[in-house]
Amino acid sequence: MLPRPLFNDGFSTVVFDRNGMLLGAKVAPDQQWRFQGDTILPYKFEKAILNYEDKYFYYHPGINIFSIVTSIRDNLSAGKIVRGGSTISMQLIRISRKGKPRVYVEKLIESIMAIGLECTHSKREILSLYSANAPFGGNVVGLNAASWRYFKRSPEDLSWAESATLAVLPNAPALIHPGRNRDALKLKRNSLLKDLYEEKIIDSIQYQLALLEPIPDEVVPMEQLAPHFLEFVNSKFSGKLTYSTIDIKKQQLLNSIMAQHAPTLKEFGVENGAALIVDTDTKEILAYAGNFSNQKMEIKDAFNDMIQAKRSTGSIMKPFLYAAMLDGGEILPNSLIRDIPSYFDNYFPQNYTNEFEGAVPASLALSKSLNVPAVYMLQEYGIGRFLILLKQLGFTSFKRNADFYGLTLILGGGEASLFELVGAYAGMAKVVVDYDKNYGKYPENPYQPLRYSINRKPEKENYYNNKVLHASSIWLTYNALRKVSRPDSETGWENFTSSSKIAWKTGTSHGFKDAWAIGSTADYVVGVWAGNATGLGRNGLSGTKSAAPIMFDIFNSLDLKSEFYPPYDEMNEIEVCKQSGYPASRYCSETEIITNGVQEKPVKVCSYHKHIFTDKNTEFRLSQECADISEMYAHNWFVLPPVQEHYYSKKHPAYRPLPPLKRDCGKADEENAMDFIYPTNNSSIYLAVDERNRRREAVFEISHNSQNAIVYWHLDNKLIGITQANHQLDYKPEIGKHTLTVVDQAGNYKSVKFNVLH
Numbered sequence: 056m057l058p059r060p061l062f063n064d065g066f067s068t069v070v071f072d073r074n075g076m077l078l079g080a081k082v083a084p085d086q087q088w089r090f091q092g093d094t095i096l097p098y099k100f101e102k103a104i105l106n107y108e109d110k111y112f113y114y115h116p117g118i119n120i121f122s123i124v125t126s127i128r129d130n131l132s133a134g135k136i137v138r139g140g141s142t143i144s145m146q147l148i149r150i151s152r153k154g155k156p157r158v159y160v161e162k163l164i165e166s167i168m169a170i171g172l173e174c175t176h177s178k179r180e181i182l183s184l185y186s187a188n189a190p191f192g193g194n195v196v197g198l199n200a201a202s203w204r205y206f207k208r209s210p211e212d213l214s215w216a217e218s219a220t221l222a223v224l225p226n227a228p229a230l231i232h233p234g235r236n237r238d239a240l241k242l243k244r245n246s247l248l249k250d251l252y253e254e255k256i257i258d259s260i261q262y263q264l265a266l267l268e269p270i271p272d273e274v275v276p277m278e279q280l281a282p283h284f285l286e287f288v289n290s291k292f293s294g295k296l297t298y299s300t301i302d303i304k305k306q307q308l309l310n311s312i313m314a315q316h317a318p319t320l321k322e323f324g325v326e327n328g329a330a331l332i333v334d335t336d337t338k339e340i341l342a343y344a345g346n347f348s349n350q351k352m353e354i355k356d357a358f359n360d361m362i363q364a365k366r367s368t369g370s371i372m373k374p375f376l377y378a379a380m381l382d383g384g385e386i387l388p389n390s391l392i393r394d395i396p397s398y399f400d401n402y403f404p405q406n407y408t409n410e411f412e413g414a415v416p417a418s419l420a421l422s423k424s425l426n427v428p429a430v431y432m433l434q435e436y437g438i439g440r441f442l443i444l445l446k447q448l449g450f451t452s453f454k455r456n457a458d459f460y461g462l463t464l465i466l467g468g469g470e471a472s473l474f475e476l477v478g479a480y481a482g483m484a485k486v487v488v489d490y491d492k493n494y495g496k497y498p499e500n501p502y503q504p505l506r507y508s509i510n511r512k513p514e515k516e517n518y519y520n521n522k523v524l525h526a527s528s529i530w531l532t533y534n535a536l537r538k539v540s541r542p543d544s545e546t547g548w549e550n551f552t553s554s555s556k557i558a559w560k561t562g563t564s565h566g567f568k569d570a571w572a573i574g575s576t577a578d579y580v581v582g583v584w585a586g587n588a589t590g591l592g593r594n595g596l597s598g599t600k601s602a603a604p605i606m607f608d609i610f611n612s613l614d615l616k617s618e619f620y621p622p623y624d625e626m627n628e629i630e631v632c633k634q635s636g637y638p639a640s641r642y643c644s645e646t647e648i649i650t651n652g653v654q655e656k657p658v659k660v661c662s663y664h665k666h667i668f669t670d671k672n673t674e675f676r677l678s679q680e681c682a683d684i685s686e687m688y689a690h691n692w693f694v695l696p697p698v699q700e701h702y703y704s705k706k707h708p709a710y711r712p713l714p715p716l717k718r719d720c721g722k723a724d725e726e727n728a729m730d731f732i733y734p735t736n737n738s739s740i741y742l743a744v745d746e747r748n749r750r751r752e753a754v755f756e757i758s759h760n761s762q763n764a765i766v767y768w769h770l771d772n773k774l775i776g777i778t779q780a781n782h783q784l785d786y787k788p789e790i791g792k793h794t795l796t797v798v799d800q801a802g803n804y805k806s807v808k809f810n811v812l813h
Contacts, residue, residue, distance in 0.1 A: 413703025
């Protein structure tokens with residue numbers, strides 16, 4: 056009785072590229088190279104194996120009586136086994152019975168089982184089973200594994216000589232091996248080729264050319280072009296044969312670029328790096344390098360797949376927030392965002408330059424990757440709302456609530472993998488591309504995980520009008536990202552025709568542990584990570600200096616043909632204040648028309664301009680209480696809050712502070728006359744200690760809109776100092792809660808409450 060199934064042996068995990076080229080394989084659990092075989096045998100191998108092993112395969116019922124009688128006669132005559140009479144069906148049964156002795160009793164059992172096999176299986180099935188499970192020398196089992204192991208090509212692509220070489224191996228796999236006994240192997244191969252010629256299966260030219268082909272010198276190592284991708288697929292489809300989306304040429308290209316950059320980063324103290332190339336249109340992975348590889352140097356922790364590793368995101372999340380705020384109607388592309396020293400419950404974000412611009416257009420804050428404006432944007436948008444968006448974009452790693460992450464979320468307070476980050480960026484790029492290609496329709500789920508396996512029957516892409524982010528918001532975001540300054544190695548990038556096609560963003564995590572760079576074009580999305588798998592930081596590591604050069608080398612090797620086209624059906628013109636970037640109010644003196652996208656609600660109009668009256672020289676503001684109407688000149692004045700003004704004026708010399716109110720002109724609204732830089736209201740502060748563990752003084756600071764203002768400082772209703780022009784005051788408050796009040800000579804005042812902690 057035949058066992059069901061005939062073979063229970065595990066298979067190797069095998070991964071091919073999109074065109075059927077072998078990327079890599081893992082041995083089966085029993086340490087054999089055994090590939091899942093195709094049910095259809097290649098013509099050349101079928102003819103070779105049948106002529107060598109069983110010429111009457113298609114005519115006998117599982118046993119060949121004539122061959123058995125002949126083999127018994129010859130063996131008895133020789134006094135030893137010199138000839139076998141087994142058919143392929145009998146050999147298949149013997150292979151399945153795992154090493155039974157080759158004696159006449161076992162041969163009888165095999166004969167009976169072979170007849171049963173013929174009753175339950177077709178000839179094609181038997182031949183396929185034999186080819187998939189026959190030994191081919193060493194730990195190589197089956198035609199597929201042998202073809203790739205010995206000749207680095209699929210069985211369908213084997214020559215007549217190669218097919219004949221493999222056909223003779225199962226007959227004596229322990230004796231004949233391509234790495235040894237080459238003369239005996241060549242003799243058997245040539246003998247088979249002669250039979251094929253005499254049977255008129257091959258012609259004389261094919262025969263002569265086949266004889267000239269050499270026997271393999273040694274066993275060729277199994278391909279390992281994408282070892283980390285192989286492990287990733289193995290975790291999903293262990294023991295399966297997978298046709299992936301990888302393009303072997305792009306994979307080889309990526310491997311070469313990564314190997315070139317590995318020594319430079321290693322000298323800098325950075326051991327590991329990873330990169331992905333993704334097709335924008337399909338979201339298919341075209342190349343996957345999970346870590347650096349360089350045969351000339353040792354790379355620590357090179358086995359770690361850093362594409363799947365969850366790491367601190369740094370600033371790489373900022374484009375999602377910018378696009379979401381455009382979508383939600385919180386900002387326009389160039390709306391001013393605060394960029395000032397700020398304290399949020401003991402969290403004190405800093406820009407990488409350690410400078411502040413006071414107020415900065417949102418698009419510029421994104422392209423310059425300023426941290427403080429990003430924190431203010433997240434505060435306005437809402438952390439919980441942003442977490443919901445991240446989930447819709449395909450992220451699975453942000454599992455905690457808003458309180459856990461806080462405002463640090465936008466600067467690396469959470470972790471994500473390069474796999475999911477590139478997936479989200481590719482999803483946004485796909486929305487813009489598909490919107491143009493499919494006449495204003497959105498793909499059903501552009502933020503589904505990246506595709507890495509080719510389905511035999513690809514699912515039809517469905518389109519509908521629901522969306523996570525509008526195509527117009529994404530396009531405006533990419534428009535800002537195309538203006539990001541390139542790394543030093545890309546000097547003169549503006550001169551290249553492809554330069555404007557790349558919208559890219561970098562990120563650097565706290566402690567210089569992670570460097571990110573992700574670029575998007577209408578053709579490809581490329582993501583790069585660099586750092587140490589151990590989590591060891593390296594001072595000076597940054598996305599711009601460490602990851603971006605790799606990303607641009609990858610892009611420079613790709614053929615960038617397409618570009619992002621504006622989603623015109625979603626674009627509209629709007630009049631904005633030229634200075635604030637918000638919709639123009641009636642007081643905005645300079646306006647411009649910009650192109651904007653679809654928004655959930657209208658953006659609030661500009662509140663930065665005030666309608667005032669001054670004297671002829673604009674030295675003082677006037678009112679009807681102190682001046683005749685003929686002496687009053689009307690102006691629409693651009694006014695920033697005091698702290699923003701303090702820093703903005705340093706970067707913008709043309710900025711003109713609001714003129715002071717002339718004496719006897721009444722009391723004007725001076726709510727914005729001054730404001731605290733440090734401490735902020737309801738904040739908690741720590742006092743630094745010196746080398747003797749003594750608490751140092753805090754530096755209180757305010758901004759005042761009058762350069763010559765005199766300010767009186769009161770701590771808990773006690774005068775502690777007076778400042779003029781430079782409004783900084785050194786003072787050492789006691790531990791506990793305090794109220795700090797400042798009053799100027801005009802009677803304007805401002806108060807904050809703060810807490811000094813141990």
